[in-house]
Amino acid sequence: MDEDILYHLDLGTKTHNLPAMFGDVKFVCVGGSPNRMKAFAQFMHKELQLEGDGEDIEDICAGTDRYCMFKTGPVLSISHGMGIPSISIMLHELIKLLHHARCCDVTIIRIGTSGGIGIAPGSVVITDTAVDSFFKPRFEQIILDNVVTRSTELDKELATDLLNCSRETPGFPTLIGHTMCTYDFYEGQGRLDGALCSFSREKKLDYLKRAYKAGVRNIEMESTVFAAMCGLCGLRAAVVCVTLLDRLESDQINLSHDVLVEYQQRPQLLISNFIKKQLGLCGQMS
Ligand SMILES: O=P(O)(O)O[C@@H]1C[C@H](O)[C@@H](CO)O1
Numbered sequence: 001m002d003e004d005i006l007y008h009l010d011l012g013t014k015t016h017n018l019p020a021m022f023g024d025v026k027f028v029c030v031g032g033s034p035n036r037m038k039a040f041a042q043f044m045h046k047e048l049q050l051e052g053d054g055e056d057i058e059d060i061c062a063g064t065d066r067y068c069m070f071k072t073g074p075v076l077s078i079s080h081g082m083g084i085p086s087i088s089i090m091l092h093e094l095i096k097l098l099h100h101a102r103c104c105d106v107t108i109i110r111i112g113t114s115g116g117i118g119i120a121p122g123s124v125v126i127t128d129t130a131v132d133s134f135f136k137p138r139f140e141q142i143i144l145d146n147v148v149t150r151s152t153e154l155d156k157e158l159a160t161d162l163l164n165c166s167r168e169t170p171g172f173p174t175l176i177g178h179t180m181c182t183y184d185f186y187e188g189q190g191r192l193d194g195a196l197c198s199f200s201r202e203k204k205l206d207y208l209k210r211a212y213k214a215g216v217r218n219i220e221m222e223s224t225v226f227a228a229m230c231g232l233c234g235l236r237a238a239v240v241c242v243t244l245l246d247r248l249e250s251d252q253i254n255l256s257h258d259v260l261v262e263y264q265q266r267p268q269l270l271i272s273n274f275i276k277k278q279l280g281l282c283g284q285m286s
Pocket residue numbers: 031032033081082083111112113114185220221222
């Protein structure tokens with residue numbers, strides 16, 4: 001293409017010097033909420049001891065309200081909204097952006113929230129394999145009128161490195177497990193508290209217990225397409241989500257604001273330590 005307009009990011013190859021803006025990016029962290037991803041960028045700014053306090057960090061995608069993007073040193077922090085279609089659009093444009101910027105050796109990590117199965121709320125799950133609602137390691141993309149099945153394996157070595165790093169990040173339990181990705185938060189995740197519910201509490205528990213038996217430790221809404229797209233495009237990818245509740249116990253998220261904020265910081269803390277370690281900065285920082 002003579003010109004590539006990354007419409008939902010409000011960036012383009014003719015309007016922006018993408019290699020100058022993004023050429024040094026080595027880590028991309030993504031998550032649903034714009035505020036969380038801004039907070040993560042500000043946190044990374046401090047952890048990397050970059051100049052200034054990072055409080056005035058600018059949203060690179062301020063020209064659109066679809067996604068937010070912040071850059072601090074070699075770390076890019078981007079929001080992706082909720083669900084597969086939203087993260088998929090962002091990933092198409094992000095991956096093209098990394099290509100246009102001639103970035104190399106990029107690691108991409110989703111830092112999110114999730115519902116746990118049979119584990120303590122506040123636990124952090126590092127995904128080894130993302131599975132669909134049938135506990136299968138696949139993402140089915142409809143292309144024209146074909147169903148194209150893609151693998152959802154994630155980088156095992158990266159997951160192990162992250163688990164090792166978690167041992168040096170005390171304060172919360174971290175484990176490796178399968179993550180189930182659904183198309184909905186309510187019926188799609190077996191919740192009884194949506195506007196619609198067509199199954200019993202017994203059926204819900206039977207489903208979630210079967211998921212647990214299949215190795216699923218948490219449920220969220222983006223991991224399968226994230227794993228599939230990053231895998232096909234050759235990006236080293238990981239999914240690290242905190243659990244907000246144990247779905248065998250409840251459906252409603254009734255954590256106080258402060259606890260919710262602290263839980264959401266857990267994956268950020270782990271990833272910040274991992275990034276510092278990768279950059280050879282550990283031991284020199286707070
Ligand atoms: O990254 P976040 O915390 O947004 O991910 C999960 C999955 C859905 O997008 C959302 C549902 O509350 O949270």
